[in-house]
Amino acid sequence: MPWLSTLMAVPVLGAVGVSLVKSDKLAKQLALVVSLVVLALTVAVAVQFNPTSQTRFQFAEVHDWIPRFGVHYGVGVDGIALVLIALSAVLVPIVILASWHDADGTGGLGGGAGGTVEAVPGEGLKTEASRVPAPKRSVKTYFALLLVLEAMMIGVFAATDVFLFYVFFEAMLIPMYFMIGSYGGAQRSYAAVKFLLYSLFGGLLMLVAVIALYVVAQKNTFMFPELIGAVQDPATQKWLFAGFFIAFAVKAPLWPFHTWLPDAAAQAPAGAAVLLVGVLDKVGTYGMLRFCLELFPEASKFFTPLVIVLSVVGIVYGAIVAIGQTDMKRLIAYTSISHFGFIALGVFAMTRDGGTGATLYMVNHGFSTGALFLIAGFLIYRRGSSRIADYGGVQKVAPVLAGTFLIAGLSGLSLPGLSTFVSEFMVLLGTYERYAVAAIIGTTGVILAAVYILWMYQRTMTGPTNESITPMNLPDLNLRERFVIGPLVAVILILGFFPKPMLDVINPAVDKTLSSVGVEPFTPAVADKKGAGQ
């Protein structure tokens, strides 16, 4: 059975179905069902996945697509791709459930699935809604776009053909562009255009590199496994690396290519922001790990000092700027820039701990930041404001909301026992093995994280309740919202205590990556050092 193609086909067909059904409610339900089917299929794939297999890509399918250009429809997964696909498959149903009313534009805490306590608070919110009239948007389009995006997210991680990867890399901008631009906040069209143009510009530079790779490699194919080691000339490698890396650095985003992210994430509807920061941006760091390192190993080593410096600057800069934010969503976006610094650091440390830690970080960050964005989204949905100053003492009126916010936040600052701790620790460890100074400076990011998360929590959730907040206009999480946050909190806790199954899947893939990079001057030395230490 072509598992991966099925994984992509189901959401695409689902999107068609969603756009065809009559009622909006039916469309939402259908979208949720489709995304759950995708999740079930992903679980089936994960169960069948053999981490110890010697084949590089499992579930591989290769068909000619455009023989004229040597382009294949080639998909397959290794451990790294699998966990990222799983991340997407888990997040999408959660996002669909969370966005249940985002596109309605009703402004009320309307009925919907699992609504239990809305009858009274609905009154209090009517006035809020009339203050910021939300125009009615097409609900069906929103959910159809979500499903199309899901198909493309799966495709971009599963692609084993460089050209196919590029196609998904660029094409996935379009649904996200429409989600931000049509359903976002007041500055949405500015944010959407900025997002699209930054990504497109990076992507087009990558296109030049993709073309040049094909011409230089002279293999008449874009299949990734065959292109490994095809470009030997160091100077050529450096140029091609630059083309790929800038695209990924814009996408991830690394400092100084990050300026689009706070705008896009702050203006996007909460659900789209989760997918944007949680999954789309991971394509950048995934691309660095998969394509930059393996296709251009010499250039990667050459540029490592530069990338490490950018990463460390990003870690510290993102954290400091996050502290200064007055808008919740922008704050979370800046924390992500800091976290992407960690991921890039792990990737370019080129150690096993670093690579595995970075991959795990991509997954964990998706869950913890996703939870933060969603809970912030629930708050904003209730009060119509994302300014931190508009809140205070929420703990007293909405204890569950505040509690889950705290857990998600603590995961964001890498508290031991929560998932991000494992990955952050591994990244820092992996980096320390080779770049001790970078690891030490990077560690300050952990301290700053405590400042920005706890301070935000303190300002919004604790202290005297803001006089404009009443249990009427800020009710606690309803059943639907609890179903949204529950799984995320569970995943954060489980991965915090039992990361081993994940690590077992990721480790062999990272080993294969590093061995094909051929980090000769480093790997044995590290192994020796470890051996000596034991």
Add this chain to the structure above:
Amino acid sequence: MKDTIQAPTIEYALLLPMLLVFGAAVVGVLVEAFAPRHLRKSIHMPLTLLSLLGAFVMTVLVARGGLPDAAAAMGAVAVDGPALFIWGIILILALVSTLLINDEEQFVAQAAAVPGSPDEEEAVLSGYAQTEVYPLLLFSVGGMLLFASANDLLVMFVGLEVMSLPLYLLCGLARRRRLLSQEASVKYFLLGSFSSAFFLYGMALIYGYAKSVDLAAINTALTAGGPETLLLIGTAMLGIGLFFKIGAAPFQAWKPDVYQGAPTAVTALMASTVLVAAFGAVLRVFWVALGGLQWNWEPIMWGVAIITMIVGAVLAITQTEIKRMLAYSSIAHAGFLLTGVVAIGTFEQNSQALSGILFYLAAYGFTTVGAFAVVTMVRDAGGEAGHLSRWAGLGKRSPVLAGIFAFFLLAFAGIPLTSGFFGKYAVFSAAVAGGALPLVVVGVVTSAIAAFFYVRVIVLMFFNEPSADGPSIAVPTVGTSAVVALAAAATVVLGVFPQPVLDLADQAASALFIR
């Protein structure tokens, strides 16, 4: 002398597509002269469509019958792979544009009536129609076929003129904003005449150098050597004439004015087919006749391509009129195509570049016709709602139409899974292989700039609220809907399964041009 008069051999079978179009055009003139007014349109329409369709079928038949290895009609017309491919594109695009021209609202009732005069009012009231549009279109299409397949400069010039003169007239026939239309017509005519003069002068100088106007003979003469001055000045002048036709900077100034003023159906025809025909001619002149002079013209062509891309992309940003914006976009695309023209090298390299250009032309042509077809449908009281601000919120009023237009714009921008992406990819990859990497870098940077103004229109349509007195969407005629549907289908299919058309372009380009 025994053989005083030798009848020229004409390969009628090969030339049949062209002859059919010209024949239908002549019949069209006779219809204008003899058929009663109320019948004319109902005769013209099937005549035009059938002749274009017939010509297309014949082109396919000729292509299937195998490519000839020598030029037809005593070496005047080269019916080779690229020519047949270009004929095919031109004929289909012309056929599609004809469906748009069928729209009553497009053309003036009586072109000779002074705008705003009682004469005009009378003409409108009595339901006159300039049905000459149809034969003019056929003549122009016939000229394009000849222009793109001419194997000597003189025939090429004849093709150029036969193509252009009817277009000058057609531009002046818009029903609304007639002064703008007439201004466009005069501008196009004057500038076009200048460029034709340059072409003619260049041809004369080249003749002085090579003692022949035959493309292959000119190439042979290059190896023999001769008065270089004549050759270089002649090349420059030929280049000016051709660059004018494709709208390459710095000869692009006419394009926005003409595209804006002309009836949109005619703009659709011009924007798609003229570019195709002109690139056929550009390739013939620079690759076949002047291929040996590559080292001399290549730097100039690099410069022209770079300026064209930059001018097209940057000036498009400042436009507030949809047709002008599409005109500048067309200029930028001409620049992208030129990167393929400079990618000349080995035989294999040339055929790859040629195939890329052919595919690009096909992809771009369809998208362009579709985009202009949508423009004809967005109307307000004064005719088409050209100003971009009038397009605000269109996505809310008519989501399907706006969605299709957005899709065309994304194709222009070269987003993957649209035809535009593979077109760009085919040309750029040929250019990289041909060593024009810096040109490609400029190409992608300008593509990013160009993406900005395409995306801006999408922002307007989808992310802005519609104004209360916004334009209405005309109920499309069957023809217009067919055009939009066909163009959208072509843009999708070429964007997802480009292989069959790429194969066709490869076959067409496999033997390059016959000399």
